[in-house]
Structures are given as structure tokens and as C-alpha cells.
Amino acid sequence: MRTEIKPIRPDRTLLRQAVTDRIKTYIIDNRLKPGDPLPTEAELCEALNASRSSLREAIKTLAALDIVEVRHGSGTFVGRLSLSALVESLTFRGLLSPEDDLRALLDLVEVRQLFEEGMAAQIIERLDGEHLADLEQATAELEQCPPGSAAQVEADRKFHQLLMQPLGNQLISQLTGAFWDVHAIVAPYLGMSSPAEDADTVAAHRAMVEAARGRDADAFAAAVVAHYAPVRRRIAAAGRA
Amino acid sequence: MRTEIKPIRPDRTLLRQAVTDRIKTYIIDNRLKPGDPLPTEAELCEALNASRSSLREAIKTLAALDIVEVRHGSGTFVGRLSLSALVESLTFRGLLSPEDDLRALLDLVEVRQLFEEGMAAQIIERLDGEHLADLEQATAELEQCPPGSAAQVEADRKFHQLLMQPLGNQLISQLTGAFWDVHAIVAPYLGMSSPAEDADTVAAHRAMVEAARGRDADAFAAAVVAHYAPVRRRIAAAGRA
DNA sequence: CAAGATTTGTGCGTATGTATC
DNA sequence: AGATACATACGCACAAATCTT
Numbered sequence: 001m002r003t004e005i006k007p008i009r010p011d012r013t014l015l016r017q018a019v020t021d022r023i024k025t026y027i028i029d030n031r032l033k034p035g036d037p038l039p040t041e042a043e044l045c046e047a048l049n050a051s052r053s054s055l056r057e058a059i060k061t062l063a064a065l066d067i068v069e070v071r072h073g074s075g076t077f078v079g080r081l082s083l084s085a086l087v088e089s090l091t092f093r094g095l096l097s098p099e100d101d102l103r104a105l106l107d108l109v110e111v112r113q114l115f116e117e118g119m120a121a122q123i124i125e126r127l128d129g130e131h132l133a134d135l136e137q138a139t140a141e142l143e144q145c146p147p148g149s150a151a152q153v154e155a156d157r158k159f160h161q162l163l164m165q166p167l168g169n170q171l172i173s174q175l176t177g178a179f180w181d182v183h184a185i186v187a188p189y190l191g192m193s194s195p196a197e198d199a200d201t202v203a204a205h206r207a208m209v210e211a212a213r214g215r216d217a218d219a220f221a222a223a224v225v226a227h228y229a230p231v232r233r234r235i236a237a238a239g240r241a
Numbered sequence: 242m243r244t245e246i247k248p249i250r251p252d253r254t255l256l257r258q259a260v261t262d263r264i265k266t267y268i269i270d271n272r273l274k275p276g277d278p279l280p281t282e283a284e285l286c287e288a289l290n291a292s293r294s295s296l297r298e299a300i301k302t303l304a305a306l307d308i309v310e311v312r313h314g315s316g317t318f319v320g321r322l323s324l325s326a327l328v329e330s331l332t333f334r335g336l337l338s339p340e341d342d343l344r345a346l347l348d349l350v351e352v353r354q355l356f357e358e359g360m361a362a363q364i365i366e367r368l369d370g371e372h373l374a375d376l377e378q379a380t381a382e383l384e385q386c387p388p389g390s391a392a393q394v395e396a397d398r399k400f401h402q403l404l405m406q407p408l409g410n411q412l413i414s415q416l417t418g419a420f421w422d423v424h425a426i427v428a429p430y431l432g433m434s435s436p437a438e439d440a441d442t443v444a445a446h447r448a449m450v451e452a453a454r455g456r457d458a459d460a461f462a463a464a465v466v467a468h469y470a471p472v473r474r475r476i477a478a479a480g481r482a
Numbered sequence: 483c484a485a486g487a488t489t490t491g492t493g494c495g496t497a498t499g500t501a502t503c
Numbered sequence: 504a505g506a507t508a509c510a511t512a513c514g515c516a517c518a519a520a521t522c523t524t
Contacts, residue, residue, distance in 0.1 A: 014313075014511080024333060033338075041489075053294060054511080054512060057512095063302065064305035072255070073520030081334050086327045096268070097274075103411075107410045108412060110412075114413075115355065171331075171351075256491075281509065283509085293493080293494080311510075312501080315501055315508090
């Protein structure tokens with residue numbers, strides 16, 4: 001067949017892995033930002049000396065991490081760098097074993113509480129009037145929205161998101177959103193609507209806002225504990241059932 | 242060309258997405274655990290009515306989330322469900338913009354501190370003699386290992402991992418490990434070895450162990466703050482340079 | 483609105499490298 | 504060492520979505 005020397009790839013690594021790395025470095029080296037377009041598949045194939053199959057498989061792994069975003073018929077773009085991969089990982093784990101799923105949900109609630117309770121002092125310290133007004137509005141929305149509506153769950157998410165905003169820590173904000181998402185996805189599967197017991201939730205949110213207005217970090221932390229207490233109770237109740 | 246009615250796929254979703262979902266539900270429905278083998282590509286192709294291309298791309302996205310693990314020449318297995326995807330996402334983001342990378346690292350340090358400081362009380366409460374001995378050994382290893390060695394950084398990781406172990410919260414433990422990994426990967430790129438300034442680190446670890454032995458949650462929290470203070474200082478110094 | 487061009491999605495066949503028995 | 508099973512990689516053709524003219 002081949003009369004000449006076989007062009008054995010000297011790489012010890014998998015071609016797909018090499019391609020993913022080169023695409024990542026391409027994005028970094030060219031200072032691309034989320035939404036910026038990447039070269040077409042054909043161009044990348046030529047540039048990286050890879051077949052279209054290998055290139056596409058590499059792109060799929062990057063898409064799973066939200067490092068790139070592929071739009072059918074349009075092109076490939078730099079992704080939003082969200083924590084969607086974390087959400088998918090945790091939701092899958094939460095649904096994996098029907099015995100440990102309650103444990104996983106409890107672990108998640110503990111982490112959510114850790115964030116808000118542990119950052120209570122700094123939240124109070126950095127909160128200003130505008131943020132306080134936003135929190136009040138989110139609470140009002142939560143109360144007024146029809147129970148079980150999409151607007152209601154969105155108001156709950158916005159509230160917890162707003163809590164972390166004054167910290168100016170993007171990682172904390174994104175993790176908070178990701179954990180909320182996982183909770184909202186997993187909880188219904190276990191027979192409990194996450195922002196259920198609306199009265200409890202609204203009261204807890206109000207207590208947090210009041211504590212924040214009074215610049216009382218201890219009261220705020222206590223309100224956070226009170227907010228998650230009924231959630232934990234419901235999980236425990238589901239475990240006994 | 243086609244005399245018969247076109248076999249339009251009623252699905253509005255992409256085939257690839259449908260395949261990933263069906264593989265996930267396959268794992269869940271069959272109660273598979275990490276390490277369990279999955280059907281071969283050929284079998285999955287037939288079972289899911291998909292071509293190898295689509296199936297492989299679907300598997301690559303699942304592999305990126307550590308939901309499945311592919312071993313060349315051997316087969317496909319259920320993944321370890323680690324948070325490797327989170328590590329990859331955060332490391333990429335940390336290296337993305339040379340201006341905000343210091344900010345991203347600072348955000349990360351803040352989260353790491355939040356975990357250990359926020360859980361101080363519960364760590365103290367649930368710690369027993371055995372855990373205390375493990376922590377002391379990890380500290381001793383950290384001190385004795387040659388500076389800059391792989392054993393040294395591993396001792397540091399083990400210490401922070403052990404801290405969270407008594408909580409019995411797998412999510413917290415895995416997140417702690419993931420954040421440590423990101424820190425260890427990103428920090429060197431910014432010109433600072435993560436577990437550098439060995440004296441500071443060892444002293445801080447010792448202070449934490451002592452506080453834990455004395456069941457003094459406040460002292461423990463203070464030691465955590467003292468542990469990350471020099472790290473923050475170094476990041477700030479790198480920002481001024 | 484229409485038609486063509488561009489780009490990603492899907493399918494298939496074949497050859498090769500790798501792990502396992 | 505050989506044989507078998509399996510994943511990896513390549514190339515091409517066509518379908519579907521999107522964009523442009």
C-alpha cells in the first residue's frame with residue numbers, strides 16, 4: 001500500500017485532546033470574548049490537521065463545558081463560560097441513586113445555606129439602598145405571583161441572586177445560581193416543589209430583608225437558618241416516608 | 242427523487258441531545274454505578290437508532306461531564322461523577338483574560354475561605370480524635386516534605402480535604418477539592434506557587450489544628466482567615482506589579 | 483418572498499491503534 | 504504470540520438550519 005514511510009503521529013496524546021487544547025489556546029491567545037465567532041469547522045480542520053469527525057468530537061467536549069457554543073447553520077462561537085456543566089453534573093448525581101438522592105439534596109441545601117450564612121456579615125456591610133430596594137421588590141414579586149407559576153420560581157431565584165450581588169464576587173454569584181438551578185430541578189423529582197410552602201418562603205425572605213435593613217448580621221444569619229429549616233424538614237420527612 | 246413521504250424526524254431536538262439523554266436515563270434506570278460497563282458503540286448505535294458519529298459526539302459530551310468514561314480499546318463505562326468539569330471550566334476562565342485573572346483568583350480564594358470559615362463551628366463540633374490525628378499528620382508531612390515537591394502540594398490538598406471530612410457532606414468535600422485544584426493550576430500561571438511561603442502555610446495549618454483540638458470555633462475561624470491572608474496579599478501584590 | 487450560498491448535523495464505510503484474553 | 508473486541512481516526516455524501524443576495 002504505502003511505499004513511503006508511514007506518517008505515524010509522534011504524539012502520545014489523543015488527537016481529540018490535542019485539538020481541544022489548541023482550540024482553547026486559540027481563544028486565549030486571540031483574546032476572544034463570549035459570543036465571538038470561531039473559524040468554521042472546515043477552516044479549523046485545515047488549521048489543526050484533523051478530520052472533521054475528530055474536530056467535531058473535540059468541539060462537543062468544549063461545548064459541554066460552555067467554552068464554545070455551536071449554532072446549527074450559523075457557526076461556532078465562544079461560550080458564555082457559565083457553570084452549566086456543574087448544574088448538569090450535580091443534577092445527574094442527584095437523580096442517580098434513589099436511596100442517596102435525599103442525602104445529595106440535603107448536602108446541596110447545606111451548601112446553599114453555607115453561602116448565605118457565611119457571607120452574612122459582608123453582605124450587610126456592602127449592601128446599599130439600591131440593592132435593598134431590589135430585594136424588597138423581588139420579595140414582593142414572590143408574594144404576588146400566582147403559586148406554582150414560572151414567575152414565582154423566577155422571583156425566588158432572583159432574590160437569592162441579588163443577595164450575593166453586593167459582594168462583587170462573580171464566582172459566588174454564579175455558584176449561587178448554579179446551586180439554585182440544581183435544587184429547582186432535583187427537588188420536584190423527589191415530590192417537593194422547591195419554592196413551595198409559599199408563606200414560609202415569603203416570611204423568611206422578608207426577615208432577611210428586615211435584618212439587612214437594620215444592618216444586623218446575626219439576625220440576617222438567623223433568618224437564613226430559618227429560611228432553610230423548613231426545606232430540611234421536608235427532606236427529612238420525605239426520607240421517613 | 243423521493244416518491245414517498247419524507248421521513249421527517251418529528252423530534253424538534255437534535256439527535257445528539259436525544260442520544261445523550263437516553264444514555265443518561267439508561268444509566269439511571271439500570272441503577273448503574275461508577276465503573277460499570279456500558280454497551281459498546283455498535284450496540285448503542287443499534288439500540289438508539291443513531292449513527293456512530295452522532296453517538297460518539299453524544300458520548301464525548303457525557304465524558305466531558307465525567308458521566309461516562311471511555312477507555313480506548315476496552316469500552317465505555319459509567320464515570321466517577323467527579324467535578325472535573327467544574328475544574329476545567331474555572332481554570333479556563335481563570336486563564337482567559339489576563340486582566341481579570343487576578344480578580345478571578347481572588348474570587349476563588351474568597352470561596353475557599355468561605356467554606357472553611359463558614360463551617361468552622363460544625364467542623365469543631367463533629368471532629369473526633371482520629372480526624373485530629375490525621376490533620377496533625379498531614380501538617381507534619383507538609384512541614385517535612387521538600388519545598389516545591391509534589392508530595393508537599395499533595396499534603397496541602399489532603400489537609401484541606403480532611404478538614405471537611407467530618408461534616409459528612411460529599412458535595413462540600415468535592416467542591417473543596419475542586420477549588421483547591423483550580424487554585425493549584427491557576428496560581429502558578431500568575432507567578433505564584435500556591436503552597437509557597439511554606440512557613441506561613443505550615444504555621445496557619447498548625448493554628449487550625451490547635452484551635453480544633455481546643456474546640457474553639459472562633460479561634461479556628463481566625464486561623465482560617467490568617468491562612469488565606471498571605472495568599473490574598475500576594476495576589477494584591479501581583480496586581481500592583 | 484425566493485433562491486442560492488454557507489455552516490453545522492447526520493450517516494456510512496474503511497483503516498488503524500489499543501486493550502484484553 | 505496470536506486472536507478478538509473495541510475505540511480512534513479519516514473521508515465523503517447528504518440533510519437541515521441559517522444567512523445572504
